[in-house]
Amino acid sequence: MKDSATPGAAADFYRSIYGSECEALARAPGRIEFIGNHTDYNGGRVAGAAVDRFVVAAAGRRSDRAVCFASALSPETAFRELGDFRKFSGALAWANYPLGIFSVMTARGLHASYGLNLAIVSDLPAGAGLSSSAALEVAAALAIGRVYGENPSATDLVAIGRTAENRFLGLPSGPLDQSVCVHGRENHLVFIDCKHLSMELVPLPGPYRIAIFNSGISHSLVDSLYAQRHNECAEALRLLRVIHPDLENLVDAPEPALDHLPADTPPAVAMRARHVIREHGRVAETREALRSGDMPLIGRLLRESHASSRTLFENSCPELDTLAGLLNEHPKVLGARLSGGGFGGSVMALVSREFGETDARAIADCYESVHGGRPEFLHCAVTGGAGPVSTR
Ligand code: ADP
Ligand code: MG
Numbered sequence: 001m002k003d004s005a006t007p008g009a010a011a012d013f014y015r016s017i018y019g020s021e022c023e024a025l026a027r028a029p030g031r032i033e034f035i036g037n038h039t040d041y042n043g044g045r046v047a048g049a050a051v052d053r054f055v056v057a058a059a060g061r062r063s064d065r066a067v068c069f070a071s072a073l074s075p076e077t078a079f080r081e082l083g084d085f086r087k088f089s090g091a092l093a094w095a096n097y098p099l100g101i102f103s104v105m106t107a108r109g110l111h112a113s114y115g116l117n118l119a120i121v122s123d124l125p126a127g128a129g130l131s132s133s134a135a136l137e138v139a140a141a142l143a144i145g146r147v148y149g150e151n152p153s154a155t156d157l158v159a160i161g162r163t164a165e166n167r168f169l170g171l172p173s174g175p176l177d178q179s180v181c182v183h184g185r186e187n188h189l190v191f192i193d194c195k196h197l198s199m200e201l202v203p204l205p206g207p208y209r210i211a212i213f214n215s216g217i218s219h220s221l222v223d224s225l226y227a228q229r230h231n232e233c234a235e236a237l238r239l240l241r242v243i244h245p246d247l248e249n250l251v252d253a254p255e256p257a258l259d260h261l262p263a264d265t266p267p268a269v270a271m272r273a274r275h276v277i278r279e280h281g282r283v284a285e286t287r288e289a290l291r292s293g294d295m296p297l298i299g300r301l302l303r304e305s306h307a308s309s310r311t312l313f314e315n316s317c318p319e320l321d322t323l324a325g326l327l328n329e330h331p332k333v334l335g336a337r338l339s340g341g342g343f344g345g346s347v348m349a350l351v352s353r354e355f356g357e358t359d360a361r362a363i364a365d366c367y368e369s370v371h372g373g374r375p376e377f378l379h380c381a382v383t384g385g386a387g388p389v390s391t392r
Contacts, residue, residue, distance in 0.1 A: 005053070005055065007056055007058075010120070018070075024146035024391070025056065027386060027389050028386035031177060036283040037305060038233070038275070038313060039276055040175060041172075043194055043250065044249065044280035045280055045283040046176050048179075050382065051381070053378060058119045059118045059146065062114060062115030062117055064114075065081055065082040067079070070119045073126070078095035083106075085102070100168030101137050104167075118144065125214055125376060129346045131176075134165070137160070138182055142157065161177075161181070161182075179192055179199060184385040191283070200287075202291065211380075213348075213364075213375040214345070214375055216344075217317060219317065226341060233272055233273065235269050236269045237249070240253045250277065258270050271313070282301045306324045309342055315338070322367055327363065330355075330359065333352075357379070
C-alpha cells in the first residue's frame with residue numbers, strides 16, 4: 001500500500017471517478033501516540049508524532065448542487081444534496097467523516113453555492129491506532145476549504161476536525177489526533193497539555209525512526225472496555241477528592257494518596273489511577289530527557305509505559321505484549337510500547353536508523369510462530385503536519 005498515497009495518485013483517482021481535473025489537493029499525516037497512555041481525559045500530558053503515512057484528498061467544484069465523496073477504499077461513491085447533512089450508514093459510513101467536516105465548516109460560516117467532488121487515497125491503515133480518521137478529516141477540511149475559497153488556519157483545522165469527530169460522529173477522541181496531524185513537525189515530538197490545551201514541539205535528536213507493528217487485532221468489546229476505564233478513572237478521582245478536596249484532575253493526585261483509599265475500593269480503581277499518575281510523570285520525564293539528549297532514559301520510559309499498560313491499566317493483549325517484548329529485547333530498538341487506546345491496534349518502537357526490513361521480518365516470524373498471523377510493518381520517519389499540495 002506504501003507509495004499509493006501521492007498527490008498524483010489522488011489526482012488520478014479523482015479523474016477516474018469524476019472525469020475531470022481536481023482543483024485542490026491536500027495531504028495529512030497519521031500519528032503515533034509516543035507516550036502518555038489514557039492521560040488525555042484525565043487532564044494530563046501526552047506526546048505524539050506525525051509519521052510519513054498520509055491521507056490525500058483531491059477536490060473540485062461541480063456545476064450542480066450534488067456533494068460526492070469517493071475513497072479508493074470504498075467501491076461506491078457517497079452522494080448528498082448541498083445542505084443535506086443526514087448521516088450515511090453501512091458501507092458508506094466512512095463518508096460521515098468528510099460529510100461531518102463539510103457540516104462543521106458550513107456551521108462556521110463556509111458559504112457553498114455550488115456542489116463538490118471529493119476523492120480520497122491513503123496509505124495509512126484505518127483502525128490501527130494511527131489516527132487515519134483525523135488525517136481524513138484534516139485533509140478533507142483543507143481540500144474543501146480551497147474549493148470554496150477558504151484557507152482555515154492550523155487552529156481552525158484542529159477545531160473543525162475535533163468538532164466533526166466528537167459532535168457530528170459522536171466519537172469521544174482526545175485532543176492528540178488532530179493536533180499532531182496539523183502541528184506535527186519533521187523530527188519533532190508534539191507535547192500536549194490536555195488540561196490547558198497548550199502545545200510544545202520538542203526536537204527528537206539523532207537519526208531515529210519509528211517502527212510500527214500493526215497487530216490487526218481489534219477487540220470486539222473495545223468501546224465498553226474504554227468506557228469501563230473512563231469510569232474507573234472517574235471513580236478514583238471521586239475517592240481521592242475525599243482526601244484532597246481541591247483535586248482537579250486525576251493526574252494531579254500524589255501517588256501515596258492511593259495507599260489511603262477506603263478499604264473497600266476495588267483494586268482495579270487504584271491500579272488504573274496509579275498507571276495514569278505515573279504515565280503523566282513519564283511524559284514530563286520524556287520531555288526533559290529529550291532536552292538533555294538522554295536517549296537511554298527515553299527507551300526506559302517507553303518500556304515502563306508498556307509494562308504499566310500490561311499490569312496496571314490492563315489495556316494490552318497477548319499480541320501487543322509479544323511485539324513489545326520482542327522489540328524491547330532488540331539491540332536496534334531504544335524502546336517500544338503499545339500506542340493508542342490498547343486492547344489491540346499497534347505497537348510503536350523508537351529505533352536506530354539501522355533497523356530495517358530484515359529485523360522487522362525476524363520479529364514478524366517470531367510473532368507468527370506464537371499467534372498465527374503476521375503483523376503489518378510500517379517503517380516511518382517523523383514528518384511535518386498537514387497542508388495543501390500542488391495539483392501539478
Ligand atoms: P484510526 O483513526 O485509529 O485509524 P478510527 O476508527 O478512528 O481508527 O478511524 C477509522 C475510520 O476512518 C475507518 O473506519 C473509516 O471510516 C475512516 N477512514 C480512514 N481512512 C479512510 C480512507 N482512506 N477512506 C475512507 N475512510 C477512511
Ligand atoms: Mg481515529
